Amino acid sequence: MNSPARSSLLALALALGAAGSAAAAPRTWTSGNAASRLAEGLRFLERVLHIQQHGNQVLSHTISVGSREAMLELDLASGASRLVNLRAGALYVDNQAVGQYTVGGPLERSWRRLLADAGSLDTPPLLAAVRTWKVDGLSGSDLATKQRIDAAVDGLTAAAPVPSAPIRSAPAGESEAARPAEAPAPPSIPAPELETPNPDAAVPAAPSAIQILFRDVKNVTAIFVALAMIGFGTVFFARRYLEVVADTASESFGRSLVVGLLGQLLLLPTLAMLIVGLVFTIVGILLLPFAIIAFVVAVVIAALGGYLAVAHAIGETVSRRRMANGAFVRSPNAYGYLFTGLVGLLGPWAAAALFGWAGPVVYVLSAAAFVATWLAATVGFGAVLLSRAGLRDAFTGRHLGDQSGEYLWATPPATPAAPRSGRRE
C-alpha cells in the first residue's frame, strides 16, 4: 500500500475508532487502547476495501509430517494462523474438515513430497512453492481437495524480513573501567589480627568436676548401650558370622592385626581407584554416588562388626577362663560374651570418664582407651577381611582336629560351645 493511501486509511481508522468509542462505555484513553483501536480500524478498512495485505502476510511456518498426517501451519501477521492438514483421508483447513482425498494417492504423495522438500526453506520460498504446487492426473475428490488447498493459501503473501536494529558491539575493555589500569600485585599474606578481649563479654562459667563426671559417664553409658543394642541385634540375626569373625580374631590375632592395618592404609587408594574407574563412563558416573555410599557403608559395617566380634572374642575368652577355674558364669552364651567384652573394651573409657575431673591423668587414660579401641577395631576389621565377613572359617582354628581351641579350656559340657561347633560343621 502506498503512503498517501495509508495516511488516508489511518485518518479514517481513527475516525471509526472514535465513533466506536462513543457507542462504547466510557474508558480511559491510553496509548495502548489507542493503538488497539487504530489496528482494529485498519483491519476493518482492509476487509471492506479488499486490500487486506498486512494481515495476510505470513511471518512463520511449521511443517509437521508423520505417518498419520502431513500438516502445514502458516502464522500470519494478524496473529491468526492458517492450518492445512491432510489426515486419514480428509483435508482439514483451520481444523475444519473441508474435503477428502485418496489415502496414499497422488495428492497425498505429492503433498508429502512438497512438505519434505520445503522443510529447509525459509517462509517466502516455502509459500511460493506451495502456491506454485501442481499435481498431475488428479480427478474427483482429490482434484476438489487440491483446489481447496490452493484456495486456503490464496491471498497469503510472504512478509519481507524486517531486520532487527543493529547491535552495537561492546567495545573492548569497556568493562575494564572497574579494574585499575595496572593489575595489582599479588597481595602479601596479611598478619593475623589479634583479638582484643572484651571485658564486658560474659565469660561462661567452667563446668564443675561433678558436671564433668556426669557428662562423661553419661556419654560412655550411651555408647555402651548403643553398642550393646547393635551387638545383640547382630547376635540375634547373624550369630554364625559374628562367631566366625570372633574366632578369626582370637585364633589369628596377629594376622588379623596386620590385615586390619593394611586394610586401613588401602582404604583411600581403593576408594580413589573406584572413583577413577567409574568416572570413565557415563554409566559409571551415574553409579558413582551409590558406589561411594556403598563403599563407606561397607567400611563402617566392617569396622563396627569387627569391633563387636572382638568384644565377643574377649568376652568368650574371659568367660571360659573363669569357667575353667570353676567360677560360676551367669550367661555363658554369645549375648553374655558380647556384654562382657564390651564392658572390657569400654572399661578404659569409663575410667577416663570417672577420672576426668582429676586433671592431666585423664589424657593418659583417654590415650590408653583410644589405643585399645583402635587396636580392637583394627583387629576386628582385619578379621572381617580375613573371614570374608564371616563366610570363611579358614583362620578360626577349627581345622586342628581334636586339639581345637574350643576344648583347650576344659569347658564343662553344658556350655553352648559344643552345639555351636556342631552347627558349623
Next chain:
Amino acid sequence: MKPGIPAAVTLAALLTAPAALAQTLRTLSSSRQLNGESALTADITYVAGRFRLSPAAPGALYQMDMRYDEDKFTPVRDYDAAAGVLHLGLKTKGHVTLAGHGDEKNMPTLDLALAPGVPLVLSIELGAAEADAEFGGLALRSLRYKTGASRSELRFSRPNPLACDSLTLEVGAAQFAATGLANANCRHIRVEGGVGAIALDFTGNWRSPVDAEVHLALGTLKLLLPRSLGATITLNRFLASFDQSGFTRRGDVYYSDNYASARYHLDLNVESAFGGIEVVWVNASP
C-alpha cells in the same frame, strides 16, 4: 579411545534397549523470519536425543528441525511475539521410557538455529542428550545451560557482540566441554557440576576480566588457560588433586606467575571433592 566415544556408546545403549519396536517417527520443521524484534527470550527444553544449536541464516528469527517419536514425545513450539518469548523443544508424554531411540536412525534429533542479530536471553535445559552447541555469533545477553546425563560440547567460536551478564552452566552427570569461553564476553561464569569430566577452555577474545565459580562434586576439571592471562584460583577441595605448576600460593589463593603483568584476569573459585583439577596453559593470546 577418545573419552567421548564411550559416552556416546553408553548414551546409545541407554536409549536403545530392547525396543527398536514400532515407532511412529515424525518430523517437524519450523521457521520464523525476523519482524523487527529487538530482543528475544528463548527457552529450550529437550528431553532426549541429539541436540544441535547454531546461528540462523540472516533474516530468520529461528529455524528448527526436529525428529521424534510422536507416541512418546510432544514438540514444544510457542512464540509470544508481543513479549518476545520463544519456547521450543521436546517433552515426554507423561512418564515414558526412552528405550528404542538409541540407534542413529531412530534417535530423536533437534537442530535449532537462532537469530544472530537479536539480543538473546537464552535458557537451554537438556535431559539425556548428546549436545553440540555453537554460540559463536549469537548476541547473548545471558545464557543458562543445564544438562542431565549427557555429553555436551559448547563452542564460542566467535565473539559475542554484547556484554553478557551471566553464563551459568549446570552439568549433572556428564562429559562436558566448553571452548572459547572468553568469546562469550560474560563477566560472571558459574559452573555447577555433579559428577563427570568437565573441560573449560578460556581461550578467545578477552575484553574484560572474568569471575568464574566452579563447583564440582565428583570428577575431573580441566582448565585451559591462555599463557598471557593472569589467573587466580581459590581452591576449596576434598580428596581432589591439583597440580600447582605455574602458580604461586598465597594463603588460600593460587596466583599465576604472570598475574601482576597480565592485561586480563580470570578469578576462579573452585570447589571440588573426589577428583582432580588440571590446568593446561595454552599458547593463545587473550
